[in-house]
Amino acid sequence: MEGSLEAPTRHPIPWQDESWYDEAALEAELRRVYDICHGCRRCFNLCDSFPILFDAIDEAPNEEVEDLTPVQLKAVVDACTLCDMCFMTKCPYVPPHSFDLDFPHLMLRYRAVEHRKGQTSFADTQLAEMDRNGRLGTALAGLANWATDQDNGLTRPIMEKVAGIDRRAHLPPFMETPLVNQAAGIIPAPNPDGPAFGKKVAVYAGCHDNFNDGTPGLALVKVLAHNGVRVRIEHPDCCAMPKLENGDLAAVASAAQRISAHFAPLIADGWDVVPLTTSCALMLKFEWPLIEVGNDAVTQLSKHTFDVSEYIVALSKETGLAPIEAMPASIAVHFACHARAQNMGPKAMEMLRLIPEAKPALTERCSGHGGKWGIFKENFDRAVKVGKPAARNLVKGNPDMIVSECPLAGPHLKQVIAANGGEVPERIGHPIEIMAKAYGL
Ligand code: SF4
Ligand code: SF4
Incomplete structure (x- = not known):
């Protein structure tokens, strides 16, 4: 049965249900879903997970999912940034379709099983303590920013060796005051x-x-x-x-x-x-x-x-907005995956069109960063590779400004633009910064 005519839905995640952690059931579900993807292949260019899956199947003795080893099943999960794009933009088999396929949440289930077995890495665990890290980082901003600077030839190789953070990856500097x-x-x-x-x-x-x-x-x-x-x-x-x-x-x-x-x-x-x-x-x-x-x-x-x-x-429609000055500028707009995943359409484009004479242009490709995923040594080159189409599109036509709604995508895209040999903009900030500028604020 091809596609569903009904609006896609998502099931509650049964993380308190013991059977959700059953490894044999999880492996069976991975093989069932991977087999559907093998027959479909729409997502071949969204990220690295799908090329890894399809290459593994194509190189398997019988070119079947049943030939894949557990290591190969896991490699697909490890390449997933949970960007949600396969679910949101491509997949015709999401619930309520009878195939009941939610690829990102299947990846999440695998990670939940790994987490329960204590297999989440030390670096992943520590980096996820965002609030603690933020409070420490701001309290010691001078030291923290010195240590995490990409040009620091002393600390970054150590961080790479100890925590697996690629020495080339941009790490956001801390402000002194939250x-x-x-x-x-x-x-x-x-x-x-x-x-x-x-x-x-x-x-x-x-x-x-x-x-x-x-x-x-x-x-x-x-x-x-x-x-x-x-x-x-x-x-x-x-x-x-x-x-x-x-x-x-x-x-x-x-x-x-x-x-x-x-x-x-x-x-x-x-x-x-x-x-x-x-x-x-x-x-x-x-x-x-x-x-x-x-x-x-x-x-x-x-x-x-x-x-x-x-x-x-929404404000512009409900109450109207205060008059905005004309800004005759070309603005390349990166439509971040987690903005797309909110299923609201490209609202940044709509917002920037409220500025008289502004010419926003949309790029709907993943930056490749994927939260903390892209900073690790085993992922950084993949994060750059995945981000290349987005970076190429953003600099096309030499726009006056480039913006992204994702604060991590902006600095990463600057790195990818540099890797593509393009002229690197000083800042890829949030589209709301352009609105403030248009208001002269
Ligand atoms: S959620 Fe994103 S990264 Fe993960 S498999 Fe889907 S498209 Fe790829
Ligand atoms: S997630 Fe859906 S659209 Fe993507 S390859 Fe699998 S079946 Fe096809």
Whole structure:
């Protein structure tokens, strides 16, 4: 049966069900799904997982999935960044189709089994402690930034040897003061003449926004306040996306409980929640309700969470926006996977089209970074390879600016552009920074 005519759905993740961790059942499910993919092959160019799978089958004695060894089954999982693109953009066999195929969540199940067996690497475990690392990194910003600098020939080879972090990979520098601690000094009062006066937004600063780069947060609060929106910045904790990547679903459920409880009174008081990072928005909107099923605070939070560009576009329709200055600029827009996975369309394009005379152009390819996946030695070259089509497209026509909604994709794409021999832009920031610029803020 080809394709389903009904809207795709996703099943709750049964991470508390013992049978989900049964290794024989998992292997049988991997072989069933890989066999369907072998017959389909639509996803051949999305990432490295599928080429690894198809090459392994083509080189197998009978060219069948049943020939694959457990090591070959695992190699497919190890190359997956959980970008969700196969599920969201290609697969005709997702639920409610009878094939019931959710490739990324099958990869997640494999990682959950590995995690339960204590096979998550030390580096993966430590890097996933984003909040702890962020607090330490900001407190010791000078030392941390010296040690993690790509040009540091002393520390980076040691980090590569000890933690497996490729010495060429960009690691985001820390700010000296977390964004939430700057909030009192940077949030303007809402403009009483702004068209959205009376609206209230709690900006959820993800770890990168809070500890590493406050630029998108600063731009968003200015744009919102200029339009009359009352703003606050919150960072109750990490959304636990890096722990999801590790298959640590108990930790994800715990984060969902704590963070949704933090936002519950604000939501009850009429605040909307706007995460600055697409991966955090994806977690709050879609992944948490599948992991923390039946939790009312999680359900309410998912309903009241909006991506940055999605929120600005919605405001433009609901209340209108304050007049925006013309900006005759070509803007290459990277449509990050976790923005695409929110199933809302390319909202950054829609938002930038609100700027008179701006000419945004869309690139719908993965940057290849994949959270912390792309910084490891065994993945860095693959991360660059996967990102090459996106990087090539972004620099085509020599645009005035390049933007990405993913804060990790931006610096990585700069590295890929350099690897392609292209002219590297000074910054690949968030599209909201262009909005702030157009407003002259
Ligand atoms: S989720 Fe992304 S990286 Fe993983 S298999 Fe699908 S397309 Fe590839
Ligand atoms: S995930 Fe779906 S679309 Fe992609 S290769 Fe497998 S069956 Fe085909």
